[in-house]
Amino acid sequence: xxxxxxxxxxxxxxxxxxxxxxxxxxxxxxxxxxxxxxxxxxxxxxxxxxxxxxxxxxxxxxxxxxxxxxxxxxxxxxxxxxxxxxxxxxxxxxxxxxxxxxxxxxxxxxxxxxxxxxxxxxxx
Amino acid sequence: xxxxxxxxxxxxxxxxxxxxxxxxxxxxxxxxxxxxxxxxxxxxxxxxxxxxxxxxxxxxxxxxxxxxxxxxxxxxxxxxxxxxxxxxxxxxxxxxxxxxxxxxxxxxxxxxxxxxxxxxxxxxxxxxxxxxxxxxxxxxxxxxxxxxxxxxxxxxxxxxxxxxxxxxxxxxxxxxxxxxxxxxxxxxxxxxxxxxxxxxxxxxxxxxxxxxxxxxxxxxxxxxxxxxxxxxxxxxxxxxxxxxxxxxxxxxxxxxxxxxxxxxxxxxxxxxxxxxxxxxxxxxxxxxxxxxxxxxxxxxxxxxxxxxxxxxxxxxxxxxxxxxxxxxxxxxxxxxxxxxxxxxxxxxxxxxxxxxxxxxxxxxxxx
Numbered sequence: 240x241x242x243x244x245x246x247x248x249x250x251x252x253x254x255x256x257x258x259x260x261x262x263x264x265x266x267x268x269x270x271x272x273x274x275x276x277x278x279x280x281x282x283x284x285x286x287x288x289x290x291x292x293x294x295x296x297x298x299x300x301x302x303x304x305x306x307x308x309x310x311x312x313x314x315x316x317x318x319x320x321x322x323x324x325x326x327x328x329x330x331x332x333x334x335x336x337x338x339x340x341x342x343x344x345x346x347x348x349x350x351x352x353x354x355x356x357x358x359x360x361x362x363x
Numbered sequence: 364x365x366x367x368x369x370x371x372x373x374x375x376x377x378x379x380x381x382x383x384x385x386x387x388x389x390x391x392x393x394x395x396x397x398x399x400x401x402x403x404x405x406x407x408x409x410x411x412x413x414x415x416x417x418x419x420x421x422x423x424x425x426x427x428x429x430x431x432x433x434x435x436x437x438x439x440x441x442x443x444x445x446x447x448x449x450x451x452x453x454x455x456x457x458x459x460x461x462x463x464x465x466x467x468x469x470x471x472x473x474x475x476x477x478x479x480x481x482x483x484x485x486x487x488x489x490x491x492x493x494x495x496x497x498x499x500x501x502x503x504x505x506x507x508x509x510x511x512x513x514x515x516x517x518x519x520x521x522x523x524x525x526x527x528x529x530x531x532x533x534x535x536x537x538x539x540x541x542x543x544x545x546x547x548x549x550x551x552x553x554x555x556x557x558x559x560x561x562x563x564x565x566x567x568x569x570x571x572x573x574x575x576x577x578x579x580x581x582x583x584x585x586x587x588x589x590x591x592x593x594x595x596x597x598x599x600x601x602x603x604x605x606x607x608x609x610x611x612x613x614x615x616x617x618x619x620x621x622x623x624x625x626x627x628x629x630x631x632x633x634x635x636x637x638x639x640x641x642x643x644x645x646x647x648x649x650x651x652x653x654x655x656x657x658x659x660x661x662x663x664x665x666x667x668x669x670x671x672x673x674x675x676x677x678x679x680x681x682x683x684x685x686x687x688x689x690x691x692x693x694x695x696x697x698x699x700x701x702x703x704x705x706x707x708x709x710x711x712x713x714x715x716x717x718x719x720x721x722x723x724x725x726x727x728x729x730x
Contacts, residue, residue, distance in 0.1 A: 251448050255456075258414040346454030347418045 241286035241358055245269040246276030246302065247320065248294045252343070256289065259347040260354065273297025277305055280312050287358055289350075290337075292321040292328050300328065300335050307336035316361040318353060320345070405440035409433070413441065416463065417448055417456040427459065431466040438467065449494045461495050470497050477503050482512035489515065493522025501526050505534035509544060520545045524553025529560025536564060536580065540573045547579055554583045562589050569595060574605035581608055585615020593619050597627040600640075609636075610643045617647025625651060629659040632671065642670045649678025654686055661690045664703040676706035680714050 243265045247253040250271075257267045268283060270276050273294045280288055280302075288306070290299035297305075299319055306312040319332040319340040329340050338357050341350055364372075409430065416426040433441060449460045464470060469491060476488035477500075489507055492500040504526070507519035520538065523531040535553055538545045554561055566589075568580035581599060584592050593616065600612040613631055616624040628651065631644035645663055648656040656678070663675035679687040694707035712722040 249451070251444070252451050254410070255414055255418050255448070255452070258411075259418040262418060344451050344453040344457070346452065347456050348420065348454065 240264050240266065241354075242283065243267045243354065244276065244279055244283065244285040244288045246271075246273065246279075246289065246294060246299065247291040248272060249291070252291075252320075252345075255347055256350065259351050263351045263355070265354070271295075273299065273302045276302050280306055280315065281309065284311065285315065287316045287318065287354060287361075289318050289320060289341075289354070292319055292332065300332050303332060303337050304335040316357045318357055402440035405437050406444050409437065409441045410444065413444055413448060416459050417452055419459070420455075423459050427463055427466070430463050446491065446494065464491075464495055470495060470500070473497075474500060474503060477507060482510075482515050485510065485512070486515045486518040489518045489522045493518070493525035496526050498526055498528055501528040501531050505531055508534055508538040513544070516544045517546060517549055520549045520553050524556035527556055527558060529557050529564075532557055532561035532564035536568045536571070536576050539575045539579055540571070547575070551579050551583055551586075554579070555586055559587070559589075562587070562592065565589070566592050566595055569599050574603075574608055577603065577605065577608045578611045581612040581615050585611075585618040588619065590619050590621050593621045593623050597623065600627055600631055606637045606639055609640045613640060613643040613647045614650075617650030620651050620653075622653070622655075625653055625655055629656070632659065632663055632675075638668055638670070641666075641668065642674055645671050645674035645678060648675070649681040652682065654682065654684050657682065657684075657686045657690060660687070661694075664690075664694055664706055665698075665701065669702075672702060672706045673709075676710035677713070679707075680710035683714075 243260050245253060245256050245260070245267055247256065247269070248271045253269050253271070257269055260267045268279055268285065270279050271294075273290075274296045276288070276290060276294075276299075277297065279285075290302055292299040294302075299321075303317050303319065306315060306317065317337045319329070319337045320343060321328050321332065321340055322343045329342075332340055338361065339353055341353055412426045412430055416423050416430060419426065430438075430441065430445075445460060445463065449457065449464075452460070473488040473491045473495075474497075476484045477492075479485055479488070485507065489500075489504055492504065501523060504519045504522050507515055508523075510516050510519065516538070520535060523535060532554060535545075535550050535557075539547065539550055554565065562584070565580045565584050568576050569584075569592075571577050571580070577599070581596060584596060596612050596616055596619070600609055600616060603609050603612065609631070613628060616628055625648075628644045628647050632641050632648070634641075636644070645660070648660055660675045660679050660682075664672055664679075666672040666675065676691065679691050691707040691711050694701075695704050695711065698704045708722070708724075715722040
């Protein structure tokens with residue numbers, strides 16, 4: 240079981256991710272924008288963070304960059320959620336310090352597997 | 364009846380009509396609000412079932428059965444959420460929703476709606492069929508590419524791409540001809556989604572009488588990495604009467620990146636070719652990623668046409684290999700004051716900026 244922070248402004252996707260991750264035994268905290276994600280990450284120190292790239296206020300890439308800059312969140316595993324049309328953002332995201340990325344539309348099963356795999360890798 | 368009485372009566376009737384109209388509007392809005400609230404409540408009630416269906420593993424039979432059995436009123440409340448989710452999920456979750464829609468008879472209804480008088484109904488039906496990937500709808504959707512409504516044509520083009528039936532390539536390409544009823548980028552995106560099955564139609568379209576069709580075909584072949592068509596594209600680059608087609612072909616050859624593309628692109632940078640083709644060929648030589656392009660790009664640094672020289676320098680920087688970087692550095696050092704040195708310096712400065720560094724201006728002034 241891990242504590243997962245999900246930052247996603249689309250309610251459908253957010254609810255689906257929460258459902259899937261809770262079903263697989265994780266505890267999930269969800270927020271709808273980048274600034275809230277940053278605040279939640281600092282306050283709760285989750286085990287892993289899922290960040291949507293396109294969010295109001297602060298993009299997922301900016302949040303990722305900021306989290307890597309702050310010592311207490313610098314080592315947290317981060318997965319980016321990106322739309323197919325923004326695949327060019329993937330390189331930017333990985334450069335910003337993300338550990339993995341998931342392209343939307345996404346398979347909830349694959350998402351859960353990726354979370355598991357990144358957690359296993361980073362905990363090893 | 365006197366005139367005064369007539370005016371009074373008319374005013375009274377007008378006031379009555381306005382009051383009645385006001386009542387109808389207020390009642391209509393109140394009913395609409397009530398229905399929206401009720402639908403939102405119903406949708407919220409059934410949202411866990413939808414999430415269970417899309418987020419579940421193999422145990423989706425129960426949510427599927429319950430959602431498929433919803434009465435009309437409840438389904439009307441749930442349907443927008445279900446369609447919205449369909450656009451956001453893939454794989455098993457997408458298949459589960461499609462299965463639900465099939466059980467609800469949504470595909471059949473949408474196929475019927477493709478012939479409706481209202482453009483919104485036709486567009487919505489095309490959208491749903493595309494999201495469902497309903498292969499049987501492809502011929503009917505191809506027919507909508509010449510629909511009287513531009514919105515319907517656009518939705519139909521996108522839906523054909525989502526369905527991914529290779530036989531849609533011909534009608535999609537044909538929709539570009541004669542002024543084109545569908546925006547180019549939508550047709551191109553859909554053709555890309557059709558995958559390798561569309562390549563024979565795309566290769567044939569390189570000889571279409573309409574330049575717009577040839578241009579999109581050339582572009583899509585490059586974007587989809589159709590390396591087997593490189594030689595055909597080389598022929599198009601050399602001999603197509605349209606500059607636009609040749610520009611897109613040059614771009615595609617750069618994307619394909621096979622060795623046979625190199626000579627054709629070097630040739631296309633020659634002074635006999637139109638400016639736009641030379642500019643694109645200079646960029647494409649960088650896309651190839653081959654060190655064999657370095658000597659040709661080096662020669663282009665001093666080209667009198669600004670954009671040709673500029674793109675050649677950027678291509679050398681993109682190649683990033685030892686010889687390419689050496690050419691740029693040597694040009695800055697050994698040809699100070701020339702435009703070639705200016706282009707080379709700018710390309711190196713951009714690379715430095717990307718690495719978070721600021722390059723110092725050259726000591727000699729750049730003309």
